[in-house]
Amino acid sequence: MQEIAKGLGGLALTLTAALALTGAARAQTADTLVAQRAAYDAVRAKTILELQPFRNTVTATDAAAGLEITLIDLNPNVGAWYLLQTRSGANKAPANYHLENPAPGQRRVTLDPAGPALVVDGTRCRPWAGETLAQVRATGLAYAPVCDGKLYLRNKVSGARTTLEATAEFLRDNVWGGENIVRFVRDNFFKDSQLETGEAVGSAAVGGAAAGPAPMLTNFAPGERPVISTLLDMALEGGDPKRMAVGLWYPVSGLPGVFASTFQPRYIADAVMQGPGVANRLDGIEAGATGYMIGFDMGQFDIGFAVGTDHPALGWSPRPPWNVRPKGLPGPDGVRNADPLVMLGMVNPEIADRAVATFTAGFKRQHGAFKYGDMAGFNYGHHYGFIEKGVVLSKLWPGLSTLYALTDGSLHMKTWTKADDALLPRISFARQNGVPILEFDPETDMGVPGDRVTKWGPGNWSGSAKAELRTLRAGACMARAQGTRYLIYGYFSTATPSAMARTFQAYGCDYAMLLDMNALEHTYLAVYARQGGQVHVEHLVPGMALIEKKVSGGTILPRFIGFADNRDLFYLTRKEAPK
Template identity: 50%
Template sequence: MLPRFSVFSGFFIGLPAAIAVLSTSPTMAQGINVPDQAVINAQLAELGSNVPGSVFAMQPFRNRQTLSDADGTTYTLTSLNPHVNSWFVLETTPAGGRSRFVHFENGDPETWEISLIDEDGPALLIEGEGDSFACAPWADGELEEAQASSLPYAPVCDWSLFVRNPVTGNRTTREAVAEFLRENVIFGESIVNLIKGAFFEDAFMVSSEGEDEVEEIDGVELLGTALLDNAPNMRPYMGFELAGTDAGAMTAGAWYEVEESPGIYASVMQPGMIAREVMQSGGANGLDSIERRADVYLVAFDMARFDIGYELGTDHPGIEWSSRPQNRHGQGRGPDGFDTSAPLVRTGMLNPSFVDRVAATFTGGFKRDHGAWRFGDYATFNYGHHYGFMQNGVLLSRLWPNLATMYLTQDGEVDMRTWTEEDTAMLPDLVFARQNGVAIVENGVPGSRVTSWGGGNWSGDADATLRTLRGGACMRTVEGRQFLIYAYFSTATPSAMARTFQAYQCDYAMLLDMNSQEHTYMALYVHDEDGEGEIDVQHLVSGMAEVDPDNGRVPRFISAPDNRDFFYLLRRQ
């Protein structure tokens, strides 16, 4: 049982004791390791303070190395979380000059370790699979060229690292990205093959007994049907090509496999069809006549076939104060004491090394201004409960107790839960986390705040109407097989969402975003089978194609930076 710890000003003053057991790990011979326990304890105390004050203070496992060259310039490389081994910041400070920062992303965190080495001057040491080489991109102009490239991800050091560049979704950036992908992904060899084929000749040679294959299942049969009293044939305006329909007609509540997309299934229903036993189970309000007949589209992913990731938008969610809560500490421009992620760079775009595996994307949660409480008890403590988030093991906004949280751990566990004080002990294992409001369904029943407008921070449309277009997601486990289900509600209240997720027998469900197809966007990506690398983009609803840049010619999140955060699913290799 994990140790408990007390709360001070909404965060945790017992963090070191709670995490000490989990943070220790065998010392690795390469790269930047986690610091010793005394340093971790001190950095956990920074995170657990009333106001951490900087993005670096939010990283309790950070560690760094520093070297100087002959002219006195210092080079400091910080691994923001050696447990995850993904994000690094290089700080270069000339003697008597101003520091400059570069944000690197590891091209393959499971293979490559990154550190500083003195190789006739400071250089990056790239080590992996028994081989290594030194790289000083600041010395030969490679770094300068990468920073001037207009690419959100610019490769350096033989593709072992990407420079994350500040970008906007302007035409110049999109054209640069399109050319880059065309040359290296869409019509060329995949970036993964390029990296692994051109790095070290034998660095990726592996001889093993082989991995366990994913057990083949009939997902349609395993998912079964939703708990409905009425299951007519429906003709939804869904943008997917489905197997087994009757000339496009779908039986309400049934699941259908998406063509050429193994492990992905689609369903449609209306809340008015839900079984009486579900509707009378308590915990939710009655449904009005409009939402009872409003279509709901659902997409299920067999998580045995997919990896999941999370990417922050260039702007949203922010880390500044929301305008809603009045409970502020007065010690900085945000609940954590700062309002910018600099020197970290947010690209709002999928890392190009994942493009040949991407299967789906869907938008994340609320913007920062909407992501905190204005009314009710949650507005009065924890500074209004601003929704927290982490990407690639790097915490940019604290994770607060009481909030619905989707997360991924290093061992591949993806799940949802209501965050608690004890869950902070998971920090060494987390890869990403995204909080958004409170539970819609928890343990199979409506969350305790589903019927409270202010208490649940459910928001509404521009006219403050609770019933509006909404997107949400849930987790469901069937006979040990885990499914992530995304749901698009053409118009619904939280009660209609709760009843729908109950009808589909979800274990836990949460709201994502709302009010427009831009904010509830979802797309699937079908890759051709002839090796040409072309991708067919299929939108859940046809109107979502209009959200893609350049009149739908550029896939959102994949080929162009976006200001909103998103989740992505990658086919396992």
């Protein structure tokens, strides 16, 4: 029997929170919210709109245009995504237009029935009048401005993908047994393909940053940390990106609040490697594999999340057993796809000029559910959930590692629980990826390896069909240092979950989770440094630069910034000074 995450008590708590939130649409009533929540919880096929329990709908008639106009605020507590519908007759299907408000904290969007007109930050506009919406859609721009640029129409476009990924998807979709072919190629030809090693070339008497996250714990005395050769493709202040001291942090040039560090697990302190918590013994290859950490001072940055044009999808993963799929459900949430909403896999151009970094977010739906272990047998196989701009695209399931932000701007990383569903009205974004690498232990006030780190199937760690877990991986953690909270992105050129756990632990992380794995496009991170009136695109390792596009004159179009991508992403923007 499926475990339903909401009881009546939880439902009442969530609805009370939704009604109490400042800015919630006045047209909503308790009865409306109860009915919408019932549709959200119902185990049946449904539309993406029925998956929005807090939506508010206003309809008006434009007699002059001969249209019925409907504006659906998909989550009034966030105020970022809207569905505008126009209908020329009662029996006609509506034309759908997915609108985005790029400044939800500053601009309010409503439909005034008098007129009618959209009211955006006090300005009235009628984008359905004449051929405006048709012309804007015909531009083919992923984000096409409307209402004097105060809103954007999200147009459906094709997301970019690398040749490797396109080939993999073709095999899976068009060749009998294609998934096995892809797995064979990956396990036999790409295993350790990004392995980076480097012997010590000296020791660090000085170096690193006075600010930044806590350095990695090692057995070396201060000033004696090994300096290793590195391939970091970012300029550093007071350091050489090709020769870095293990575990120290260096400021990234031109990006205040961003820090870089390198590591090899063999240099982790014995006190960390021997506990607390349980992890497997590291093999010689992963122990000597060079990796990198990029730390972000979250007092200086905002963070957002965007779903790719194709991934993660909303249907069923093939991994869970068939007996956990209720008959007639096109996906674990009853939704087949996001239509008529449009997923774009890129940063809105209005905030792109404040972008500091982007990185790939997580697993595709194909791999984002459990095939083995207890979690495969209930909650539909625990498909990884995700929310963008307050809009539920796939439900969040208890037991899964979740990176999420609230409407107050705070960022959190934790294992989701049933009780956390009370936060749904306040979530601006959320992304789940597997089970924890580290979990916070209140008794020791530190992160310890999750209880599934050593379990291949029950942990859904992927890797090879022989349960060989060592491969290129990326993860993220939250850490505290000198009263500052940091989001840390970890790139492991080859590692098992145990190596990731001990490394994040050595860096003082409270909680850590897996992001994605196996290829550079899946572990991609870029930063955008402003120098001399230009923006320099810099990457973790040189191979990631091959993913970018170029136009005439050699100008780089960065992934996730310059063009839509088929994969989902996180993006960090510098906080704006209060006005």
